[in-house]
Every structure is written in C-alpha cells, then in structure tokens.
Amino acid sequence: DTAVSQTPKYLVTQMGNDKSIKCEQNLGHDTMYWYKQDSKKFLKIMFSYNNKELIINETVPNRFSPKSPDKAHLNLHINSLELGDSAVYFCASSPPLQPAANYGYTFGSGTRLTVV
C-alpha cells in the first residue's frame, strides 16, 4: 500500500527522556512535514523538508531536531521531554513545491506522545 507510515503509534515516557518518532513515505514525494496537533485539534507545522533539505523551521524549541536520511524518510528526535510536549505528532508528505491545486498532503496516522 502506498502510504505515509509513522512509528510508534503511541509513546508514553517520563519527563527528561529523549525519544524519536520515525516516518517513511513510499509515494515518491519530495517534500515531508512534521505537524503537532494539540488538545484543541489545531494543526501547527513544525518542520518541512524538500528532498532532504530543511525549508521550513517554525518556532519550536531546539530540543526538537528533524533528520532526513533520504527523501523517503523524516524522523523527529526530541530531547529532554517536557509535559507540554504531550500532543499528537503527524508526519505528512506532498509532491515538490507547486500550487496546492495539483495535489493534497498525505498524512500518517499520527503518534500520540504522552509525557508523564
């Protein structure tokens, strides 16, 4: 199946720990994203990579570091986790930057991160 896959689906961890979320897409898309969805369901973009190059880096703590080993993968590493990091994190992909009329974003099913 062509899709955006992210793991794990659920992640419960203690404050101060370091954790990673992995994302892979087999759609042949050049652009990948990380979004954070808070408890009010607002989707906020965190990072965007185009063919392994960082193109969007919104104001997020530098404890969050994306890594793109190739254009099919975009992983998110989080250091020193805090309670406020609890949220659902979504990976998404799209074809190369072009008018959105030509495509839609394809999202993974999300990683629910709970920091205790």
Added chain:
Amino acid sequence: TQLLEQSPQFLSIQEGENLTVYCNSSSVFSSLQWYRQEPGEGPVLLVTVVTGGEVKKLKRLTFQFGDARKDSSLHITAAQPGDTGLYLCAGENSNYQLIWGAGTKLIIKP
C-alpha cells in the same frame, strides 16, 4: 499573519439533517483544501477549490470557494453517522504553504 477561522467549532445534529460549516479569512488564498480527520487517524483530503466562486460536489458534500477567494463553505445534505469527524480547511499562500484552520468537530447522531 494569515489566519483561517472555522465555525462553528463544534456541531452535533441528528442523522438526516442538513448543515453548513464555514472557513473564513481576511487574506486571499491561491486555493483552499478541505480535509476530514477521524479519531486516531490523520487528515484525509476531500477536495481542493481554486477559482473564486467555484462549487464542487462530492456525493452529499458541496464545497464552495468565495468569489474573493477569502472564504469557503462545506454543506452536507442529509447527514449520516459516517460523516462524523473533524473537518479542517487549509488555504494555500503565495509560498505554496498551507495555512490551517482549527477545525469543526461534527457529530451525527443516529
């Protein structure tokens, strides 16, 4: 700062009723997309509207882009429980980036 406001934030109606949800902005967008998100899943694209005044239909769902390309509406006819979900609109800016609304949570009761 470009913002998209969605209303209502929450809507709960009986099966068979009609409803309309709105997505409004003071900014002009190149295009606007509607997504539906079900619990435990990521958003899934429903439709993209591009031209001012454009109307697109997807079965019982009718999407309209405002003439000035600043707003959009989604009308559902004879709502069914399967329509339950979070409806998100996203407008494309001049940098090809999507600006997201906060969503309308829709519940259709049998």
